[in-house]
Each structure stands twice: as C-alpha cells, then as structure tokens.
Amino acid sequence: MERVRVYVGTYTGKGSRGIYAFEFNLRTSEVTPVRLVAETPNPSFLSIHPSARFLYSVNEIWGGEKEGTVSAFAIQPDGSLRFLNKQPSKGVGPCHLTVDKTGKFVLVANYGSGSIAVIPILPDGQLGEPTCSIQHEGKSVNPQRQEGPHAHSINLDPANKFAIVADLGIDKLLVYRFDAVKGILEPNEPPFVETAAGAGPRHIAFHPNGKFVYAINELNSTVTAYRYDDAKGALSELQTVSTLPEGFNGSNTTAEVQVHPSGRFLFGSNRGHDSIAIFAVDEKTGKLSPCGHQPTQGKTPRNFGIDPTGVYLFAANQDSGNIVVFRIDSQTGKLESTGRIVEVPTPVCVKFLLLNSSW
Secondary structure, eight states: OOEEEEEEEEOSBTTBOEEEEEEEETTTOOBOOOEEEEEOSOOOOEEEOTTSSEEEEEEOOOSTTOOOEEEEEEEOTTSOEEEEEEEEOSSSSEEEEEEOTTSSEEEEEETTTTEEEEEEBOTTSOBOOOSEEEEOOOOOSOTTTOSSOOEEEEEEOTTSSEEEEEETTTTEEEEEEEETTTTEEEEEEEEEEEOOTTOOEEEEEEOTTSSEEEEEETTTTEEEEEEEETTTTEEEEEEEEESSOTTOOSOOEEEEEEEOTTSSEEEEEEETTTEEEEEEEOTTTOOEEEEEEEEOSSSOEEEEEEOTTSSEEEEEETTTTEEEEEEEOTTTOOEEEEEEEEEOSSEEEEEEEEESSOO
16 A cells, blocks of 8 residues: 545635645655545535545535535545535534544534534435534633634544544533434533633544543643543543743644554644644553654644554645645654645645555
8 A cells, every 4th residue: 555645625715626635655755736626615624434435524614603514525436526415514613523433424513603413424425414413502711712612623432432522612521422323422421521721622632542532722732631431431631731842932722633553652733833743652651741843844734644554744734835744753753854745725634545556
C-alpha cells in the first residue's frame, strides 16, 4: 500500500467550491494535482465509511436559525464523489461528524445550537431521517464564546458503546450510551466531566490502547489527559498541560488533537502560534511530556491528519490555503518538513483513504 488519497474539507467562498482531493505516494512523497471532487457548501468536516465506499460531510450552514445538513457521497473508482442525498443535522452550524464502527449511523455535533444528532445510513449509503437528537443547555465564563452550549465534536469509543461530546460552550465532556441497533443516545451515569472554567473543550482523541482520552481545550490552549473506564464510560482527569511554549504572550486558540498510531506521541495544533505542539505519551500512566513545537509553514492550522501508516503528518493551514507535509520521527515524534506543500483553498479537514496499487 504505497498510495493514500487525501480528501480535504473546506469553507466555501474565498476560492473554494467544496471537497478537494489529491493522492500522495508514501514511498516517494510525490503528490498528484489537487482536484475538486464534489461541490457542496461548507464541508468543514468529513468522515469516511468503514467500507471505504462512502464519504459523509457536514454542511456548516449559518445565518439566523437556519438548520445545517449532512451530505452523503459515493466514492467513485477515480476518487470523485457522487452526491447521494442529505439530511438535516437537527441544529445550526454542524461542525463535526463521525461514522460508527458498524457503518450504520452518522453522529453529528452542531456548534451553533449546541446540539447533537444520530442519522441512519441506508444500505446504499444514503442517509435516512435522524433517529435521535439532543439539545445541550447551559453556559460558562467567557461571554463572547460561552454564552450558550456549543457542541464541537462527537466521537465514539473503540467499543462503539459510548459517545463523548466536547461542548466548548459549557466546559464539559458529555458521555452518552450509544445503541448501535436503534441509533439512540442516552445520557451516561455519570453524564459528564467538567473541564476548567473557560477551557473550551473542542476535540478529543483516544489512545490506541483505549485506556486514555485526550481533550484539546480551544480557549485556554491546553490538553487534558483522562483515564477512561471503558466498562462504565467514565472519565477521570489525570493532567492538564499547555500547548504553548513558555513565554509566549500572543493570542492563540487550539484546534485539532491526535495520538500517533504507535501510541507514543500526541500532537495538537495552535492557531496564532501557528504550530503543532508535540508530546511524548507515557503508555502506562497516560501522562504527557512536552517535546517541542513545529511551525506549520502557514497560517491558522485548523486541522491536521496523520496518514494511516503513521509516517506523515499533513498540517492544513486554513488562512494561508496550504497543506504542509511533515515526516514524523518514529523515535522522537519530532516533525521534519518534506518540502511538499499542497495548495488548497481554506482547508479545514483532511481524511485519508489507503489505496492498493502503486504508481
């Protein structure tokens, strides 16, 4: 498996028309030309079906109380996307989604309204009518960003039993029991864990061993490590560390967090400092040790992705319109530029599909 196809979600306008794609040779680091593979409004987050036959996108639609949507696409042999249908996201400003392990449901988080929903996937890849929606309540201490709930991500645990929702607006990681037959979410007991006031949890990442969860906090530029009890769906805080170098006084918000497939390293993106923060992971305790920062060679790294082989990190710089490819040192976690810079308008999400044949 020498090739990977990279699908890129964007904000449309500012030169973008939808979802883009290119192919990357994992052996030579050669890149094919970027091409538009689907026209769709604000596909700011993507998720690929476990079968690799379908791709799902939020349509992060704003404006008053206008409801967002989730779009379904069939992945064609040449990598282009054939639109199948769309369904309402049951909220405003959907910003994150995930396909469950069975491939039968899409779970979506609506930032604007602070709500979540479950949408069934039909055998032909199309989306059915939502089976469940839940509205969050509350607010927190930041009057500009936390005047109400803002569900920023929804992820399933490795066993497909519990969903964890990071709600930036109410400073909580909410845990739901997931019924993968009926497509229903129900509050867990305990139903949530609170972050520090004003932290603003955004995205989470599971450690490959399933024992730890890491939440990146957008508003105070930290990562919090939690121990995860997979039998109960319970989170217990272990540690909180800054994503910024000591002495940095500029404005910054964080965005993406991912654990390396080896389980040895964690990466988080800084917008303002415009860097990837690198941490070593103690696989016995789950705790993090800072290992430095890598400038992303662009502006506002909203998202990044680690290819399935764990060799490369693709940093998507939203405001400079480029994706910069770094090689990951397997011993230290440090990032080294490959010199490959892919121009894509307003990239805000990267997802990978391994391809079997070589160039």
